[in-house]
Amino acid sequence: MTNPTTFEVCEEKPVANPKEAAGRQAAELVESGMRVGLGTGSTVAFTLARLAERVASEGLEVHGVPTSIDTQTRAVELGIPLMTLAEVERLDLTIDGADEIDAAFQMIKGGGGALLREKVVASISERVAIVVGRDKVVERLGLSFLLPVEVVPFALPTVSRELRGIGCEPVLRLDGPSEPFHTDNGNRIFDCRFPDGIADAPTLERELACVPGIVESGLFIGLAHTALIGADDGSVSVTHHRP
Numbered sequence: 001m002t003n004p005t006t007f008e009v010c011e012e013k014p015v016a017n018p019k020e021a022a023g024r025q026a027a028e029l030v031e032s033g034m035r036v037g038l039g040t041g042s043t044v045a046f047t048l049a050r051l052a053e054r055v056a057s058e059g060l061e062v063h064g065v066p067t068s069i070d071t072q073t074r075a076v077e078l079g080i081p082l083m084t085l086a087e088v089e090r091l092d093l094t095i096d097g098a099d100e101i102d103a104a105f106q107m108i109k110g111g112g113g114a115l116l117r118e119k120v121v122a123s124i125s126e127r128v129a130i131v132v133g134r135d136k137v138v139e140r141l142g143l144s145f146l147l148p149v150e151v152v153p154f155a156l157p158t159v160s161r162e163l164r165g166i167g168c169e170p171v172l173r174l175d176g177p178s179e180p181f182h183t184d185n186g187n188r189i190f191d192c193r194f195p196d197g198i199a200d201a202p203t204l205e206r207e208l209a210c211v212p213g214i215v216e217s218g219l220f221i222g223l224a225h226t227a228l229i230g231a232d233d234g235s236v237s238v239t240h241h242r243p
């Protein structure tokens with residue numbers, strides 16, 4: 001893995017919320033005419049708000065492809081023009097959050113349950129920028145955040161056994177006290193606990209992709225180019241990496 005280069009960028013007045021600082025800063029990467037993948041989560045919500053400000057104040061011409069129904073709803077409310085995957089082959093840029101990111105830009109995503117659409121959108125993007133607070137930066141994935149795995153409902157029992165065989169403990173994500181969580185695609189999520197974390201994320205991603213019934217895992221490997229990492233003082237460090 002090449003060593004990422006880090007430099008400080010803070011063009012706006014610093015804001016003391018790390019997510020807000022990173023999220024807003026990422027919106028400055030968008031140029032007029034771009035087609036942009038719009039990620040999901042509380043950090044990207046700040047990106048969407050800033051993007052909408054730029055559309056209104058600068059006349060920025062942008063079309064977004066949302067990665068979840070939640071993001072779609074927010075974008076429509078904010079007046080950000082949207083398009084579908086049927087209307088676009090490639091995206092110029094995607095801005096998304098992450099639950100964990102390591103020095104090689106390997107990530108766990110899917111805390112908000114949007115991992116499948118997020119990975120599809122990232123996969124057709126020329127550039128992917130990740131917005132996180134510094135608390136999301138880890139040395140080893142999977143030690144503090146469970147790995148989300150999206151599963152078709154029919155295959156929950158078989159996938160559960162396969163996941164245990166792979167060495168993790170799958171926990172069915174719930175929506176409230178007893179109802180299973182439904183993804184935007186009508187699937188379920190196992191949040192997987194790896195007792196010693198994830199030593200070899202690329203191998204695990206490939207292993208999971210081979211299990212019938214698993215639609216997608218929250219391991220994002222080789223997809224991110226840029227990380228905007230917000231600190232508690234409101235500064236944002238921008239790190240680039242060649243996937």
Ligand code: 5RP
Pocket residue numbers: 039040041042043044096097098099108109110111112113114115118
């Ligand atoms: C949703 C995701 C989010 O990007 C991730 O959970 C980070 O969310 P937040 O910005 O709210 O911390 O992967 O599926």
